Amino acid sequence: MDLAFTPEQDAFRHELRTWLQEHIPAEPLPPMDTPEGFELHREWEKKLYEGRWSVVNWPEQYGGRDCSLVEWLIFEEEYYLSGAPGRVNNNGISLLAPTLFGWGAEEQKDRFLPKMASGEEIWAQGWSEPNAGSDLASLTTKAVRDGDTFVLNGQKTWCSRGAWADWIFCIVRTDPEAQRHKGLSYLLVPADAPGLHRRPVERLDGEPAFAELFFEDCRVHESNLLGGEGDGWNVAMATTSSERGLNLRAPGRFMAAAERLGELYRNLGPSADPGLRDEVVQAWMNAQAYRWQTYWTASRIAAGGELGPESSLMKVFWSELDLELHATALRLLGERGELVRGAPDAVDDGAWMGGYLFALSGPIYAGTNEIQRNIIGERVLGLPRK
């Protein structure tokens, strides 16, 4: 056991820190979940790509640096500590890319990965439907083969940044006769496909960052099928395990938030409620625990282990940690807690309320925490299903 970083890892951290200091926009960008912020964040992705920092854990041929898991974790720590802009293509990079690496044909990887890395093509996830949320396998959007083309009909919803994204990775039903999980396929849909109509939906924070997608005889070429026809569930589950585990939300962002929470406490001075100091400490300790559990897991995977249903433990932990961090900040802020971006007296320009609103979605997306606890009970602990 050696928890010290190697000189190479320290050098990597230093190089990144220096680059970020030199390149981070002087003024914070508007939120990426607004139309103007979305495009500015795309430009930032391009800048990251030019510095070869956008996808450090990818192979070099697609714009990455072939980094190890540990280096990727270092990247995430430094990135979020620096206060750099949010990653507008995170769903593509974290959720779709691992699936492309696992299931994609060579020409698909060559076609999609470099443009994802540069931000030229930004991806959204089209999985949920009005009647298929936690019960994803009940989805009904149909894709019927017509020669070398699929014809899509149906509706997707809660598609984050779906109104502005360039591509959408979807799960659709290609065999209506097959039962539930069978008969699904994983399809990459260009946002400008004929017959695809998009309608923005305002989220809890008021930004039009959700979209509803309506497919009306929408035609998509078969070369956009990822994995085999009917393999969609297996392909998609490969995505969710990275979504829940090592890829979607690395510890770096929570460690940075915990540092900022400590700073907020110091700036505001001791609260009238002495219990709040305990809450600040608890949130900080939980961020540390998440950090080390992740390095622990990364070492296990580097030694040939796999991340199975244990990823559900991580998903519950980070989503509840995020909520705890922001709820504590709002309690510290008292009356100013409810102020949002632009309010003259807002502390940190309302970022804590913004973060709180975002954190509230954590226990819901990527499989609700109730579903995760079922998975932990049944697949980690081996409790009976019936």
Added chain:
Amino acid sequence: MQFAFTEDQRLFQETVREILTNECPPGAVRDSWTNDTGRVPGLWRLLADTGVVGLTAPEEAGGLGMSEIDLVLLLEEFGRAAAPEPLLEHTAVGIPLLRDHGHGALAVELLPQAAAGDVVLAVGLASQRFVLGGAQADVLLLQHGDELHAVPRAAVTCTPQTAVDQSRRLVSVEWTPSPDTLLVGGVEGRQAAEDAFDRGALAAAAQCVGVAQQLLDLTVAYVAEREQFGRPVGVHQAVKHHLADVAIAVEFARPMVYVAAWSAATAAPHVRREVSTAKALASDCVDLAARAALQCHGAIGYTIEYDLQLWLKRGWALASSWGDAAWHRRRVAEELGLPA
């Protein structure tokens, strides 16, 4: 960055687990509640012969010259078995204290005897109200201001304080410091006491994790078997979610305990902060595990006859000794510069 144990360390853990499974089953722990010593007859000798007792002593004193990293997995096993042997006081705290700070003839004489397990150590720091196993130990390592003393049992007066876990033979100790018993004093004495406290807190945290894991395993097995309404109670989400929360708490407390062990072994800069983070998480973890375990067992868990109570009570004791969660959170707050 290599956050994993070696094969040898894992092998040592398995060896100790096997010894405890065979020699320290629940029946033996139960007997320790009522016998003279509060311990399992013969077990200490076996552990000494395996090298466990003297693990932290230097090789020249007859020990294995190993560190907290090697010890932490064994402490976890002691928690899992609810073993009532003084591995924490003797091996995790006492021997390192003699090793690092005992310059005089007294320490030089004691260290090999402790490493061999012939002399059993107990520990009473100024921050602790009671001494565990004080009346059964041969030598008590006691703090007096900035001084640490090694006091023969015959020179102290012990008043037993009955604990809810009756294998925990707590005593309050009256004694008078003398130059003959002095190990170390002054600035170094204070440092020695602080180091000793951190080692104790780390060891207690490791045992908490072991107890919590055992409570979880016992309860998972029970709810998978126990039937009501014609099916196992473990099929219900209310039960699954209790146990999922325990699994999460154990999963995130455990690596933090290992981090603290590494920091202690390598004298890393933030050792204090990491030990306190580990102990706070581990204390809360075992408290949660105990609550969930009892609730999911129902009335059978609420009896003396059923073995669950052995771990419930050990868990409560370990959670609150060597600084409870609130105490350690306060210390982390100080380390982070958060004013009260």
